Structure formats: C-alpha cells, structure tokens
Amino acid sequence: MRTVNLILPHSWEELSERQLLFVSSLYLQGLTRNAFLTKAFICLSGLRILLGRYGDRENPVYRFRKKGEKAFPMSMGEILDFCRKCEFLLEYRENFSPLPVLAGRKALNTLMYDACFGQFISAMVYYNQFKDPEQDRHFLDKLCAVMYPPGHWNPDDIRQEDFACLPLHVCYTVFLWFGTVMNVISRECPGLFRETSDDAEPVSLRENIHAMYNLVTEHDITKEKEVARLEMWRVLYDMDEKARRIKEMNERLEQYGRV
Template identity: 25%
Template sequence: MTIDVTVPRSWTELTQEQLRFLLSAMVSVNRACANIAFPSREAYIAHTVARVQTICFLEWTGITLVTPYASGYLFKYGDQEFTLPAAVLASALTHLEWIRLPPSEPVRLDIVDGAEAIPADLSSGLSFDSWLTCETLWQRYQHTPDDTLLWQMAAILYRKDDIRPDPAATLGIFFWWAGVKNLVSLQFPDFFKKIPDDDEPLPPSYEELRRDINAQIRALTKGDITKEQEILAFDAMRALTELDAQAREYDELNRKYSKT
C-alpha cells in the first residue's frame, strides 16, 4: 500500500489554520506534561516536541491512529487500514523537525480576538517607541514567563488595547517576535551582531534593557533631547536602518584608527 501525503516544511509554509493548530497542540502538550517528572530539560523538550510533531503529522496528513500495538501502530487512511513500525513513524516525523526551532522569519495569526495584525515583518504600522516596548516585554518574558507581558505586546501588534488572546494566540505572539528577531538580525547585521552559540548570554535584566534602550535613543538623537519624541515616532524599520548604519560607521572608524 502506498500513501502520498505532504506536510509543511517550515513555519512560513503554514496556513493560518495550520499555524493555529500547531500553537494549540503546543499548549495542550505542555499542559499535559507539566506535572510529569523528566530526568532533564532536554528529555522534556524531546518528549513534548515528539508529541507535537505526531499530533500535527496526523492532523495535516488526514491519517488516523486506530491503536498502538507491541512494536508499532495501526492507522487508517480513508477506507484503508495499515500498520507502521514505530521506527517508520519516527522517520516520517523528521519532516517536521523544523518545529523544534523558532521561526526564521516572522509568522503570526492574522486575526486575534477580532483584531487584525500589523504586517508580520513590521514593514509598516509600528513606531520605534512601540518596537522598544515590545522588545522590552519579550525580553522580560524570557526571565519571567508571564502571559500578561505577551498580552501587552498583542495590544500593540494587533492595535487593540483590551485584547485578550487565547492561550494559542498568546504563544503565537512569542513566536512572532522570535521570527522578527531573526529577521532584523539578518537585515541589520551591524547593529544586531551575532554572538557565537558558545558565548550566548542570558537574557538581559530589566535595568540592562533600559540602559540599552536609552543608548539607542541617544544614538539617534545624537544627544539632542529635544528630538527624542520625534525619534520615538519614527517607523521602527527606519530607526533600525539608521542604527545599523551608525553601528557600521562606528566599526569602520574603529578599524581605521586601530591601524594607526
């Protein structure tokens, strides 16, 4: 028996329906495993990711699990039943390995709580002030996973002050900004310098964030506080473009004078 099925090969290939299903599966699996004792965080991640991959694989292919048995599973596809060894299923799940990593590009739900999102790549609709606010909230979430921080981001990104995302949509905010971070690190490599994996630091503290934000504002205003409100109102991508250019000029000056 031959079955031809296809599954998304990356976050960016997901339809809106598939994205919501993936986020919902992540939420439900994490809840189900919250009180299970695992020997390590790595074991927890491996177990939960495998469960999410399996749930999504079956949903997206239309294959139904009938029952597990000693060394494999009995499945149904349409009117036909067939068995698969566990190793074959594990091999099929490798096509969903991308679920283990955050999106490399911004991906988000178009509509949340009746509100329409700004463009996923932040090409319009976000001021530099709002960028700084979202970045601060996202980094704070790294320290303390509090959904209200992501709700505050949602209020900005979906332009609805009283927005109340459901758990799947709340998780979607986190992954959206993770994709944004990957995007801007490629677009503005001089400002967002890549840190070697072995030297990856812990998320910055709130005070470190404030100092970094103040430094970014000062770099754009060149110390003229009368221009601060004007700078904060800049389109976020325009502001990041200027910061990247300044960082590049600074590096070029350092290289020039280091040789003298």
C-alpha cells in the first residue's frame, strides 16, 4: 500500500503568507465548522480535490492529488480525522505571524512591543468598531493603518486610505492579529479585565478607555498626552499592578468593614 505524507502546520505561527491569506478568507465566508476545517485541511496540506466521488452515501470517497504525486483516494471519515489537526485555527490564539508588509508599510512587532500606548488605544477602538465586513470596512482600514504605521506615530495622520484598495481578506488578517494581541494582554494583565456574567451591564468602550487613563494618570487629564506617548506594555503592566492593588484593598474593606 502506497503511503502519502501529509504535512500540516500546527499553529498560526507556522502558516505561510499564502496559507494565512486563505484562512483569513475562510473566516469571511460564513462557513460551518466542518466546512471551514475541511477547506482549511485541503489547502494547508497542499491537496487538490479531483472530480467525481464513489463509495456509499454515509462515507463517500474522494480522489485527491498532491503536486508531483499520483492521485489517491480518501474517505470522508479519513478527511474528518485530518480536519481535527486544523482545529487550532478556530481556537483561542496566543501566537500569530502577521504579514510583514501591507500596502508598502512594515508591520509593528507581533505583540506591539514597539508601539506606544496611544497606538494601542487607537487599535483597540477600531478593532471594536469593526463588526460588519461590508459596512465597517473603513474601521478595518484604520486598524491596518495603526498596525502598519507610515512612520513615527501620529494619530492625526495614519493614512488609512493606503489600505482601501486591498482585498478584504488581506486586511482581515490584521483583525485576526490584533485579536491575538488582546488575548495575550488579557493573560499578562488579568487585573485589567473583569469577569462578566450574563446579567452584567455592558461597559462602553469609551468608559473603558477613560477608566484606563484615569487609572494610570490618577484622574489628571493633563497627563493623558504624556501617557499616550509611553511604551504600550509599560503602561499596561503599570495599570495592571494598580488595578490589582485596588482590588486587594476593596476585598480587605469588604472583609473587615469600612473604617
């Protein structure tokens, strides 16, 4: 029996640029979980599905070909087994390799270690405002402009129009990327994110941003511009430490009563 060696990436970091773009396009197609994973498996393994199928209705058999090799059969059951190796594409992300260049502009560091706090706030705003790919494309372009800055950070001149002509799935890779950044921040700075329940009142993005600035400036609005220019992670770690101390103090007050 001839053996076919199928090699698949195991994480987002291992995706090639072509694979990343394909996966990004899958996210925009409204696919079911199985359809998403099946298409991802076929692409990431470098297979091409051939016309026709045989076998029974419950477990049909399809024919595939890999470049430079002869065609071979694979049952639907076998396909679904391989699809499980692509489930990381639909799970919680803490690693990512963004496209290095977009619209002729270089990407920030993957975890934004070279970004200032103002850049992070802008990215967070545009990330949260992008809800509908058809109607909110301009917010996605702005997110791209923040993550691929034209030079020294200037919030009044991000030149988002540089990205307007790019295909949606290309720019959507930036949305996936910043989502990964937020996942890492929530892990590294747990004090900045409170647990939510189904009956909890939603907190607006504006209130969240004001709370962040108030925490680090101690309600001194004259310091906000200065804080915006500081290194992003330095500010986040400082806020997380202050939030942790406030939480501990409140817990002690609740335990022993207010004086």
